[in-house]
Amino acid sequence: ANAAYLETVLRELSLWDKRHNKISTLSGGMKRRVLIAKALAHEPRILFLDEPTAGVDVELRHDMWQMVRRLREQGTTVILTTHYIEEAEDMADRVGVINRGELVLVEDKHTLMRKLGKKQLTLSLQAPLQAIPAALGDLPL
Structure with a gap:
């Protein structure tokens, strides 16, 4: 070596x-x-x-x-x-998606991002919120 x-x-x-x-x-x-x-x-x-x-x-x-x-x-x-999509976005030229052990998609990263169009975050809360937490206040929600 x-x-x-x-x-x-x-x-x-x-x-x-x-x-x-x-x-x-x-x-x-x-x-x-x-x-x-x-x-x-x-x-x-x-x-x-x-x-x-x-x-x-x-x-x-x-x-x-x-x-x-x-x-x-x-x-x-x-x-x-x-499992970190930000790593795939930052590092990849092409992205493959595996669902339940099956490769369901292989696509150029930029083509895939154009197709998806937007980023979305879905949260499941254990209890209702009375207000948006300050740390999330500046995000475009």
Whole structure:
């Protein structure tokens, strides 16, 4: 393996200072970073990431997306599964939608966004609201 590349990966994932630690001593977030580093170690041309940011801290999510952007710029194909639509919007060229285990749609991201036309958020409340919370007051509702 390319030692300089591996060092870059470890530094980008904030693992360089932990490189001599046993994995069992690392936090859950650091263990997730190690798994990502392992997936990148062989400089893949195609990288599969299955919910890579599920349950991780904001810092790791940010580092992860910077790395994915760099890999894409270098020509790596990234196949990503996510429940976070904002990640798909930000990172994807094409979006596939899976419903109950069946791939029901694969579409260019921009074409899909034009077809959908608008973003919608549906909330199910446990109790009626007397007023819109201040944090939501500036949103175009």
